[in-house]
Amino acid sequence: MTSLSSVPGAGFVIGVARFLRATGGSVALKFAFVGPAVFLLAVGSVDLLAINRSQDRLQTIADGAAAAGARAHDLTTGAAAARTRAAAFVAAEMRQWPGAPAYEARYEIVDRDGHPALRVFLRGHRPSFLANMLPPGGWHFVGDASATSA
Amino acid sequence: MFVLRAAGSTLLIYALFNAAFGLNRQELPWLISAVLLTIGGFALLVAQPWSRIVVLASAAAAAAVGAISQVRTAQDVHVSLESATVAWTLWSALWLATAYIGTKYLSDKGVILDEL
Numbered sequence: 555m556t557s558l559s560s561v562p563g564a565g566f567v568i569g570v571a572r573f574l575r576a577t578g579g580s581v582a583l584k585f586a587f588v589g590p591a592v593f594l595l596a597v598g599s600v601d602l603l604a605i606n607r608s609q610d611r612l613q614t615i616a617d618g619a620a621a622a623g624a625r626a627h628d629l630t631t632g633a634a635a636a637r638t639r640a641a642a643f644v645a646a647e648m649r650q651w652p653g654a655p656a657y658e659a660r661y662e663i664v665d666r667d668g669h670p671a672l673r674v675f676l677r678g679h680r681p682s683f684l685a686n687m688l689p690p691g692g693w694h695f696v697g698d699a700s701a702t703s704a
Numbered sequence: 705m706f707v708l709r710a711a712g713s714t715l716l717i718y719a720l721f722n723a724a725f726g727l728n729r730q731e732l733p734w735l736i737s738a739v740l741l742t743i744g745g746f747a748l749l750v751a752q753p754w755s756r757i758v759v760l761a762s763a764a765a766a767a768a769v770g771a772i773s774q775v776r777t778a779q780d781v782h783v784s785l786e787s788a789t790v791a792w793t794l795w796s797a798l799w800l801a802t803a804y805i806g807t808k809y810l811s812d813k814g815v816i817l818d819e820l
Contacts, residue, residue, distance in 0.1 A: 587805060591714065591798045598721055605728075687791030689725045689734075690774065691781030 601683045608655055609695040612678045616697030619643040620674040624701035629663060629670040636672050637661040644676065655680045666702060673700040708751055711806030715745035718799040722770060729777055737770035741799060748806045756807045763803035767796035
């Protein structure tokens with residue numbers, strides 16, 4: 555009489571049966587539930603931090619551009635030149651920004667307390683996580699600054 | 705108590721994300737879903753007899769309410785509605801599962817049943 559273990563393939567069958575009867579591994583099961591959530595939250599956190607930093611940097615660029623344009627030219631007589639100076643400032647800063655977001659810029663002369671001021675409005679855009687779906691279409695952020703001539 | 709605290713804190717993190725969506729897009733339903741998840745998270749953390757129903761109801765309501773903003777924003781930016789729906793389903797399934805697992809460790813009297 556031959557024992558069961560000597561039959562070809564019996565080891566595999568015994569292994570499968572033992573696997574199906576196993577009741578351990580609850581930690582692995584919990585990890586399977588929690589793992590994707592933790593991963594997605596980590597990715598989302600990185601995304602939110604990147605957006606926050608981009609927002610800060612875009613605001614700094616807007617501040618600098620408004621100041622550069624307003625200080626270089628008299629806004630009463632040289633509004634066009636001031637706008638051009640501000641636009642050049644923004645373009646130069648964006649070139650130096652690795653992985654810069656897509657942006658739209660608006661340069662306009664506004665009235666601030668009876669004095670003309672150069673307003674720089676930058677609207678940035680970055681794709682969001684989960685294939686640009688949370689939120690759909692990506693993140694939007696703005697940099698808005700105005701400055702008067704000295 | 706560890707599982708309850710972990711699940712409750714995770715719900716609060718999800719609330720933070722939904723609030724970020726709502727503030728970025730100026731969409732009220734996302735902000736409402738953030739408030740609902742905050743309520744659910746705190747209900748789980750305090751572990752009271754009413755916690756189970758509050759957590760499950762607020763998590764389900766947050767998923768439903770948030771979907772309104774998801775669909776509306778997808779239409780606004782001309783993104784595929786199907787993809788946006790799938791993304792929201794995956795996203796909300798994560799906090800629904802978190803809420804479910806959290807409530808599994810609550811008894812009807814609000815006492816913690818088992819520990820991890």
